[in-house]
Amino acid sequence: MRGKVLPVHEAGHDAMTNTLPDRAALEWMYSTMLLAKMADERAADEARKGLLAAALYPVRGLEAVCAAMGVAMAPQDQMVSSYRNLGDALSRKIPLRAIIAEAYGRMGGTSKGKGGTMHLTDNERGLIATTGIVGAGMPLAVGLGLAAQLDKSDRAIAVTFGDGATSIGAAHESFNLAALWKLPVVFVCQNNQWGEHTPLAEYAANPNLAERTAAYGLHAEAVDGFDPMATLQSIGGALDRARAGEGPSFIECRSYRLTGHSGLSDYSYVPTEELAAALARDPAPTFRTWLEQNGHVDAATLDQIEQTAVETVDDAFAFAQQSPHPSPDELMADVYASPEGVPTR
Template sequence: MVASARARERYPGRPARTSRQRGADGHRTIDCDTTTLESYEPTVRAYAPQHSWEQMVTNTLSETDPTRNALSPADMLRLYRSMRLIAAVDQRINQEVRAGTLNAATYPVRGLEGSCAAVGLNLRPVDQLVSTYRNLGDALAKGSSLDALVAEIYGRLTGASKGKGGAMHLQDQSVGFVTSTGIVGSGIPIAVGLGVAAQLDGSDRVVVTTFGDGATSIGAFHESMNLASLWRLPVIFVCQNNQWGEHTPIAEYAASTDLAGRAAAYAMASARVDGFDPIATALEVRVAVERARRGEGPTFLEVVTYRLTGHSGVSDYSYVPKDALARALERDPVPTFRRRMVEQGVAPVAEIEEIDSQIAAEVDAAFSKALEEPFPPPSERFTDVFADERLVQGL
């Protein structure tokens, strides 16, 4: 330790207080020969040309067999209800955050309503889902309690996690919505472990993990894809490709934007689907879920969509090309799917309007209720760190 010049100024005339020197023996110098490597040329490989997201979607649609492109009217109504609920809660949260009446870091799911609902449609309560911080759609689609989620977002004791987790860490274990992580890509290996448990149990339950395109850059993603395929685990990797890794477009951070193509490197089945088409997505998810239930291993599903808002509830979105966003908004999943249902006569308009108003009332009620709930009391301060709260007292 050396004497501090600033301390010398402040305490003039007093001897410097530095710790005793600990065995400073100096360094030994080793002489060695330096070998110069021959310079070499790296092999350059040609990759497939990169597609825009719209081309990807078009390709998917053209490959979709029209005979498969149908769900029962009951399933379509379930899908719509789920999408509408997600959209209504998402919109309300964003309103409250922007109004300053909700102080929470939130990540809008606008654009993902259909793909989240499509996953939920194919899962049973015993199946498990691991999500990210952009979790609202997954949470609701998996059947989590609306009251518990909204109370959690407001940090209330009656929240799903007693107000200790918050918006970024929504969970509802009672319906298999296991956890949402705030660290990009880190839920993926956890889903793999849930798959190990399902496999060891000999059960036919499946595990879905959702993550953004950005997560495909992180090491944990690649480790997990390999492990899940190696062990043939019942895990479905749903990559919500919204074309943006935070504020950077996919083409600027990914050497290959063919995300579905990456699965081949892990000998894993994969598919790319139009995430703005809830029916196409639901059918692809169904195929993957059935494979997993039959013990045929994991599937990677690239759900191609577009982020219709900023990265977070309050972040700037001016960097997004206006024309691309405008074209994406034309395919905004909830109104588009609603139109489709009406056009196809899935349900009378009055019935759809009835669903809309029911959901609006449910959401209003949940938000009003949450505001009346208590915050966690001081007695909750040291609980849930460990099983035994006494271990933490006084630390």
């Protein structure tokens, strides 16, 4: 168990069919991948047109990982995410309306428009925190894991972060502490191969992040993050171990960032061949082909899912744009639980 590093399943979907979820779950996964892709692209369009004033961190390339987390995680499980959180939020079944309204800073958003795109939270659906600080979610997940362990609950905690976050001290402190205390935490590294604008191999002496993290005495494995079935199996296994009291896991989901680091940022520095190879495995269309070719879901149903996704995205943006702005009294609300005597400016 300790220090186990598995190879990446470069072969694609056919490698992992022994844990096939039921048809409803497969349909949900496809729908979620589509929503992540389409909402992401729509948000970028709105920002480009000057109609959406929000920092955007695209999730294109991570759709399969997010869909897999949505199926693997149980309703009582909790998640800590980062600024690149659209797919994570969908995996927790947070309505797209609330996600997009938060991006518009409206009352219909997850935080009444006071958190914004980098700070989606929905306690009821188990998205406990999203942080805009690289790597800072991992200590929070350790704390949530401690709470779950003290509660003797069957709750597991998943924390998502990019490959860039594995460089920061908080990550290494958290790997050690979670392993030391055998906490029910799954570290889900959404490795998109780029730390901001620097490729992994240029900032890590050992770019095999799973191998590096295994040294902390936790279960670490790498998986093909473009393969939703393989990713589902890896994350599901990690959650099972967490619930069984076997401690934390580090799952390095190897993917590729299909866009710039942030909303409208330059992407010209990315090698053309690498990007083309990654785009050839674009999660949602690749998954559709696989579902159809293997007879898991028929074409008419997939067409219907696509049509529904288009409508859901349109509806979410319309809802967000019509949702009221926070009233002026929201400025001072929620700073303190008991604000008696604290300053007002």
